[in-house]
Amino acid sequence: MLAVKGLKKTFGTNTVLKSIDMQVDKGKVIAILGPSGSGKTTLLRCLNALEIPDEGIVGFEDHQVDFSQEVKQQELIKLRRKSGMVFQSYNLFPHRTVLENVMEGPIQVQKRDKQTVRAEAIELLNKVGLKDKKDLYPYQLSGGQQQRVGIARALAIKPELMLFDEPTSALDPELIGEVLRVMRDLASEGWTMVVVTHEIKFAQEIADEVIFIDGGFIVEQGPPADVLTHPKEERTQRFLHRILNPIE
Amino acid sequence: MLTSNMVFGGIVIPWELLQQSFWPILIEGIKVTIPLTLISFFFGIIIALITALVRISNIKPLRWIFSVYVSAIRGTPLLVQLFIIFYLLPELNIMIDPYPTAIIAFSLNVGAYASEIFRASILSVPKGQWEAGFTIGMTYRKTLFRVILPQALRVSVPPLSNSFIGLVKETSLASQILVTELFRKSQQIGATNLDQIVYIYILAAFIYWIICFVLSLAQHQLERRLDRYTAR
Numbered sequence: 001m002l003a004v005k006g007l008k009k010t011f012g013t014n015t016v017l018k019s020i021d022m023q024v025d026k027g028k029v030i031a032i033l034g035p036s037g038s039g040k041t042t043l044l045r046c047l048n049a050l051e052i053p054d055e056g057i058v059g060f061e062d063h064q065v066d067f068s069q070e071v072k073q074q075e076l077i078k079l080r081r082k083s084g085m086v087f088q089s090y091n092l093f094p095h096r097t098v099l100e101n102v103m104e105g106p107i108q109v110q111k112r113d114k115q116t117v118r119a120e121a122i123e124l125l126n127k128v129g130l131k132d133k134k135d136l137y138p139y140q141l142s143g144g145q146q147q148r149v150g151i152a153r154a155l156a157i158k159p160e161l162m163l164f165d166e167p168t169s170a171l172d173p174e175l176i177g178e179v180l181r182v183m184r185d186l187a188s189e190g191w192t193m194v195v196v197t198h199e200i201k202f203a204q205e206i207a208d209e210v211i212f213i214d215g216g217f218i219v220e221q222g223p224p225a226d227v228l229t230h231p232k233e234e235r236t237q238r239f240l241h242r243i244l245n246p247i248e
Numbered sequence: 249m250l251t252s253n254m255v256f257g258g259i260v261i262p263w264e265l266l267q268q269s270f271w272p273i274l275i276e277g278i279k280v281t282i283p284l285t286l287i288s289f290f291f292g293i294i295i296a297l298i299t300a301l302v303r304i305s306n307i308k309p310l311r312w313i314f315s316v317y318v319s320a321i322r323g324t325p326l327l328v329q330l331f332i333i334f335y336l337l338p339e340l341n342i343m344i345d346p347y348p349t350a351i352i353a354f355s356l357n358v359g360a361y362a363s364e365i366f367r368a369s370i371l372s373v374p375k376g377q378w379e380a381g382f383t384i385g386m387t388y389r390k391t392l393f394r395v396i397l398p399q400a401l402r403v404s405v406p407p408l409s410n411s412f413i414g415l416v417k418e419t420s421l422a423s424q425i426l427v428t429e430l431f432r433k434s435q436q437i438g439a440t441n442l443d444q445i446v447y448i449y450i451l452a453a454f455i456y457w458i459i460c461f462v463l464s465l466a467q468h469q470l471e472r473r474l475d476r477y478t479a480r
Contacts, residue, residue: 077385077387080382080383080385081385084384085379087376087379091374091377091380093377093380093395094399105386108390108394109385154384156384157385
């Protein structure tokens with residue numbers, strides 16, 4: 001469904017992505033792991049052109065963008081509309097209610113019928129367990145609730161692909177579960193997902209494939225049973241050891 | 249009712265004159281000063297918003313022109329700007345009354361100052377809000393108008409109210425280009441009562457104060473209403 005080839009990204013003199021190739025098949029969940037500063041968030045943000053890669057191809061079946069050439073704004077917008085994104089810091093619209101947040105994309109961008117969109121939005125909020133909060137403003141919700149609204153808002157535009165940028169990293173530990181459970185439900189419904197995360201257990205249980213990135217390269221990739229349980233590369237082993245034994 | 253002059257030590261307060269002058273001065277305030285403020289502020293805000301949007305955009309030559317405009321207005325005295333426009337328009341064969349001349353000058357002045365308020369408040373909206381707009385498929389313009397500006401305008405209300413109240417008082421400068429507003433009316437009354445002129449000016453100050461006091465109450469009301477989605 002999505003193929004990435006030769007992706008490169010430099011910030012100033014700092015080359016964050018050196019050459020990334022990856023493939024995302026329909027209905028699969030890909031977890032991207034890696035130490036801080038490894039380029040995993042940048043990689044995710046290149047997939048929907050929030051960052052513009054210096055080189056490389058991001059290609060959906062019916063829409064390919066080659067960043068080695070000048071890319072028109074229209075092309076970027078078209079690429080961006082393929083995916084929904086969930087942010088680490090939720091980024092809900094503070095001046096709109098929960099329901100308005102979810103309805104904003106379908107109504108303002110897709111110009112769909114308001115009554116239909118409203119019914120769908122309420123259904124999505126029901127799915128993430130927040131139907132009764134629909135008329136509240138984001139500041140009235142906990143972090144976990146805000147993030148679940150963020151997921152509903154991203155789903156509302158009916159994207160082909162869902163991108164998650166460390167969706168639980170800003171949450172209190174007891175609120176992480178409610179967000180991960182929603183993501184697990186999405187995975188079992190067959191959504192195609194790319195998830196940047198530090199939740200090893202989540203990756204182990206939900207992901208079809210794990211990509212371990214360090215220093216702007218993909219160091220290791222494969223099914224979680226291989227990469228997480230029996231990592232071949234020394235760098236992956238060290239990273240996992242550090243995450244699983246933080247105070248050692 | 250006080251009908252005669254009161255004496256404190258050596259000071260004689262001319263109550264009768266003050267009572268006679270109160271209404272004529274207040275009426276010029278209501279008829280001229282307040283509309284002059286409102287109209288100038290209205291056009292000023294429009295100029296300011298356009299200026300701010302151009303200056304955060306990437307339209308190079310326009311950005312440069314608007315930056316020069318803001319710099320020139322902020323770098324020169326309002327009184328000098330008033331005089332320049334007052335004498336420049338006839339040179340250009342544009343014959344208009346002092347009152348619209350003052351509106352042009354004040355609008356341009358407010359436009360420059362308030363554009364900096366708008367620019368700062370737009371830049372104060374977190375980058376993540378732009379990205380959230382982009383990721384639900386919005387264009388730059390749509391994100392600006394649906395996501396960023398509503399939040400930025402909320403932030404800009406207190407400093408804008410400040411500018412507005414400032415403008416009420418700055419309109420007194422229009423007296424210098426022959427607009428008969430609150431202050432010029434006081435000058436005229438003072439001119440025929442030179443011995444008591446200081447009391448006429450104190451009365452004028454008092455009326456400005458009342459107007460600004462009422463406006464600052466309105467400002468608090470507005471801010472309270474706009475607070476409904478923020479629990480900062």
